[in-house]
Amino acid sequence: MRSPVRHYVGGGFDGSGVPFPLVDPVRGTTAGEAPAASRELVDRAVDAARAALSGPWASWSPAERARLLHRIADGIEARFEEFVDAECADTGKPRELASTVDIPRAVANFRSYADLLVGRAERSWNTPTPDGRGALNYTVHKPLGVVAVISPWNLPLLLLTWKVAPALATGNTVVAKPSELTPGTACLLAEVMAGAELPPGVFNLVHGGGGDAAGQWLTEHPGVDAVAFTGESRTGSTIMRAVAGRLAPVSFELGGKNAGLVFADADLERAVEGTLRSAFTHSGQVCLCTERVYVERPVFDAFAEALAAGARELTGYGPMVSAAHRDKVLGYLGKAAADGRILAGGGVPRFGDDRDGGFWVEPTVLTGLPEDHPAVREEIFGPVVHLAPFDTEEEALALANAGPYGLAATVWTGDVSRAHRVAPALDVGIAWVNTWNLRDLRTPFGGVKASGIGREGGDHSLDFFSEPMNVCVKL
Numbered sequence: 001m002r003s004p005v006r007h008y009v010g011g012g013f014d015g016s017g018v019p020f021p022l023v024d025p026v027r028g029t030t031a032g033e034a035p036a037a038s039r040e041l042v043d044r045a046v047d048a049a050r051a052a053l054s055g056p057w058a059s060w061s062p063a064e065r066a067r068l069l070h071r072i073a074d075g076i077e078a079r080f081e082e083f084v085d086a087e088c089a090d091t092g093k094p095r096e097l098a099s100t101v102d103i104p105r106a107v108a109n110f111r112s113y114a115d116l117l118v119g120r121a122e123r124s125w126n127t128p129t130p131d132g133r134g135a136l137n138y139t140v141h142k143p144l145g146v147v148a149v150i151s152p153w154n155l156p157l158l159l160l161t162w163k164v165a166p167a168l169a170t171g172n173t174v175v176a177k178p179s180e181l182t183p184g185t186a187c188l189l190a191e192v193m194a195g196a197e198l199p200p201g202v203f204n205l206v207h208g209g210g211g212d213a214a215g216q217w218l219t220e221h222p223g224v225d226a227v228a229f230t231g232e233s234r235t236g237s238t239i240m241r242a243v244a245g246r247l248a249p250v251s252f253e254l255g256g257k258n259a260g261l262v263f264a265d266a267d268l269e270r271a272v273e274g275t276l277r278s279a280f281t282h283s284g285q286v287c288l289c290t291e292r293v294y295v296e297r298p299v300f301d302a303f304a305e306a307l308a309a310g311a312r313e314l315t316g317y318g319p320m321v322s323a324a325h326r327d328k329v330l331g332y333l334g335k336a337a338a339d340g341r342i343l344a345g346g347g348v349p350r351f352g353d354d355r356d357g358g359f360w361v362e363p364t365v366l367t368g369l370p371e372d373h374p375a376v377r378e379e380i381f382g383p384v385v386h387l388a389p390f391d392t393e394e395e396a397l398a399l400a401n402a403g404p405y406g407l408a409a410t411v412w413t414g415d416v417s418r419a420h421r422v423a424p425a426l427d428v429g430i431a432w433v434n435t436w437n438l439r440d441l442r443t444p445f446g447g448v449k450a451s452g453i454g455r456e457g458g459d460h461s462l463d464f465f466s467e468p469m470n471v472c473v474k475l
């Protein structure tokens with residue numbers, strides 16, 4: 001059984017609220033419960049965050065805030081195995097994934113924003129004036145105020161800390177709401193915060209659902225100055241409407257339907273290995289995963305055969321996060337089976353043990369569907385990839401750039417000129433050439449079209465969470 005999930009408001013833990021069940025995705029059994037925050041508790045969290053803005057936190061220097069971020073990172077490392085346990089219990093993801101990606105990246109999120117903060121430059125300009133004495137203009141960065149951070153269930157701690165770290169680095173106060181499906185590591189993070197000598201109210205955590213629950217009450221709250229959100233594009237639209245009346249800024253990382261392009265000049269083995277990783281990491285439940293691959297016709301059959309064989313051989317993958325999500329993914333597979341061909345997977349694996357009650361879907365390779373088919377156009381967010389051939393570079397680009405999303409893409413080619421021609425022509429926020437998900441936390445991260453608003457990462461996050469103010473001094 002998990003340790004109790006609690007809210008953290010004004011520097012104190014709080015277990016109030018109607019409990020909702022937490023389900024083990026591996027077996028489908030109830031594995032604990034979490035309290036749903038009342039509207040009154042959400043109000044208290046926002047009030048605590050507002051009050052903390054004018055408390056001792058306001059006078060912390062960037063160097064002090066950077067030291068705090070390192071203390072938080074140290075605190076996560078000190079309880080590393082507990083964090084891994086909680087992340088696996090909530091998501092069902094393989095231990096290997098949580099211990100090499102999710103939890104180390106949460107640590108890196110705090111450390112890298114600490115380092116960026118210390119090295120951040122304030123710009124200045126010498127401005128000529130008619131009297132010849134000039135003026136000095138310089139920029140001061142102020143916090144936005146109370147920031148709501150709303151995060152999804154797929155990479156719970158990674159995506160929460162990706163926003164909490166820069167928000168605190170820049171002097172804001174935070175009210176965080178993790179996904180109701182995966183509250184465990186956020187609660188451990190609050191325990192780490194409680195031991196990190198953070199003034200009360202600087203970091204607050206409330207649990208509960210999205211619509212007509214903690215998420216909505218937070219985004220509609222007049223005391224929330226900005227919203228940073230990762231999740232579904234439709235939820236992003238709802239949140240935009242919620243903040244529109246008070247014109248609060250938003251930073252959104254939303255869905256994707258990411259394309260991979262495999263050219264005939266690519267190292268095919270490397271392209272297959274990379275596509276297995278980009279399609280099936282965390283069973284496809286990463287917004288950056290590849291869901292459609294376009295392969296140059298001369299190598300289509302060889303690529304399809306090798307990818308399908310690789311998918312059939314995959315072991316050690318995890319389940320879908322919930323029964324509802326499993327049913328959504330299987331719904332797409334049902335339609336795809338009727339309208340196209342399944343080259344690998346396509347169903348539910350049988351284990352002959354208690355995992356048969358869990359939310360599993362086989363790694364699946366599809367082909368033969370038209371481009372307007374729901375399984376090719378809509379974000380499935382599961383272990384499903386569709387393959388289609390192309391004949392020219394122009395056609396490949398047109399196929400990749402079609403559709404409402406524009407988050408990420410991969411290009412597999414052995415031709416350097418082609419790589420530099422094709423990658424920038426893709427309508428996405430990030431294009432990888434001969435690799436996937438190689439991340440440098442200083443680079444801009446986000447999507448175009450329905451995949452997001454704004455960029456996070458490096459200075460982009462520090463800029464979003466700050467209000468730049470110009471001071472002009474006549475000399």
Ligand SMILES: NC(=O)C1=CN([C@@H]2O[C@H](COP(=O)(O)OP(=O)(O)OC[C@H]3O[C@@H](n4cnc5c(N)ncnc54)[C@H](O)[C@@H]3O)[C@@H](O)[C@H]2O)C=CC1
Pocket residue numbers: 150151152153154177178179180208209210211212214215216219230231232233235236238239253254255256286287325328379380381
């Ligand atoms: N980064 C991405 O691209 C992600 C995409 N998804 C996609 O979204 C689908 C649904 O997953 P969910 O986690 O349910 O995504 P979601 O967008 O519904 O939820 C993400 C977060 O937003 C909150 N939320 C939901 N409705 C809200 C509202 N009206 N106001 C404020 N907060 C709200 C949720 O409680 C959760 O904390 C998945 O099947 C997948 O297709 C899910 C996770 C990440």
Ligand SMILES: O=C(O)/C=C/C=C(\O)C(=O)O
Pocket residue numbers: 152154155159162230231253285286287288439445
């Ligand atoms: O920041 C990263 O490296 C990963 C981000 C992934 C998402 O935003 C997602 O899966 O939702």
